[in-house]
Amino acid sequence: MSEQRLAGKIAIVTGAGQGIGLGIAERFTREGAHVVVAEINRETVYTAAEHLSSLGREAMAYPMDVGDLDQIDQMVRDVVARFGRIDILINNAGLSNKASFFELTPEIWDTLQRVNQRGLFFCLQAVARQMVAQIPDEVKQAGRADRSYGKIINLSSIAGRRGRADALHYSVSKSAVITITQGAALALAPYNINVNAICPSVVPTQMWVNLDKAMGEANGLPPGEWYRRRVERIPLKRPGTVEEVAALTTFLASSDGDYITAQTYNLDGGSELN
Numbered sequence: 589m590s591e592q593r594l595a596g597k598i599a600i601v602t603g604a605g606q607g608i609g610l611g612i613a614e615r616f617t618r619e620g621a622h623v624v625v626a627e628i629n630r631e632t633v634y635t636a637a638e639h640l641s642s643l644g645r646e647a648m649a650y651p652m653d654v655g656d657l658d659q660i661d662q663m664v665r666d667v668v669a670r671f672g673r674i675d676i677l678i679n680n681a682g683l684s685n686k687a688s689f690f691e692l693t694p695e696i697w698d699t700l701q702r703v704n705q706r707g708l709f710f711c712l713q714a715v716a717r718q719m720v721a722q723i724p725d726e727v728k729q730a731g732r733a734d735r736s737y738g739k740i741i742n743l744s745s746i747a748g749r750r751g752r753a754d755a756l757h758y759s760v761s762k763s764a765v766i767t768i769t770q771g772a773a774l775a776l777a778p779y780n781i782n783v784n785a786i787c788p789s790v791v792p793t794q795m796w797v798n799l800d801k802a803m804g805e806a807n808g809l810p811p812g813e814w815y816r817r818r819v820e821r822i823p824l825k826r827p828g829t830v831e832e833v834a835a836l837t838t839f840l841a842s843s844d845g846d847y848i849t850a851q852t853y854n855l856d857g858g859s860e861l862n
């Protein structure tokens with residue numbers, strides 16, 4: 589590989605056991621970063637970290653639940669104890685459970701917001717606190733800096749760009765990710781910590797396997813058909829790839845993204861126009 593864009597950086601990727609998170613973790617490792625796999629699944633957390641370590645960079649398996657605030661704080665302490673600092677946070681862990689408007693219950697609502705919205709924010713806050721603590725006093729006193737002192741990237745969704753009749757709770761959680769991104773970016777701008785968000789549309793992961801099954805059953809469609817129809821509606825007529833999400837994430841996490849903050853990028857084959 590040519591120049592590594594994240595050489596020596598310490599990155600936490602939540603939900604990195606599979607799917608988009610694993611793809612980002614793999615790309616970051618190839619770009620020279622040490623990745624912490626912060627993942628609730630007690631099998632994939634270890635297989636993912638082993639895989640990353642086999643690529644030649646020290647990776648850390650960290651079984652945890654981003655909905656548990658004590659576990660978040662403990663993770664920050666443990667990562668700093670092992671690597672000395674945190675440079676990048678990818679807030680990727682997320683849930684997507686099907687529920688139509690009249691099926692939504694307080695339990696379904698709370699389960700999803702606990703992870704997608706509350707967990708994401710408090711993970712961001714805990715890591716940001718550590719990033720601020722890492723800034724040299726003279727830089728803080730000067731009130732400006734010539735480089736970034738941390739990169740935080742949140743996984744939203746094009747479902748967060750407008751209200752949805754189906755999966756209303758999911759779209760609420762993902763629109764919250766956009767406003768959390770904007771508010772956090774402004775709060776952290778004086779510290780030169782960049783916060784941005786990405787909105788994928790369709791990236792084939794386990795999340796879509798589950799959705800296709802649930803939506804196919806609800807609509808009397810054979811396996812794969814609901815997914816096929818969904819992809820057909822994308823202007824570029826294909827799903828996105830994990831690698832494409834990882835490429836944009838790498839750009840934002842690298843020094844190329846130093847002047848970008850408070851922004852939300854659609855990565856959706858032209859589905860959304862704002």
Ligand SMILES: NC(=O)c1ccc[n+]([C@@H]2O[C@H](COP(=O)([O-])OP(=O)(O)OC[C@H]3O[C@@H](n4cnc5c(N)ncnc54)[C@H](O)[C@@H]3O)[C@@H](O)[C@H]2O)c1
Pocket residue numbers: 602603604605606607608609626627628629632652653654655680681682683684703707743744745746787788789790791792793794795796
């Ligand atoms: N795949 C897509 O098309 C798509 C589209 C838009 C947005 N997104 C968002 O991208 C992110 C990743 O999606 P994906 O498709 O890879 O999903 P996925 O379901 O394949 O992976 C999600 C990962 O997060 C982990 N996780 C779930 N709850 C957790 C918790 N409480 N603590 C720690 N880890 C937890 C899961 O175990 C899993 O490894 C999600 O936030 C999702 O909403 C995905």
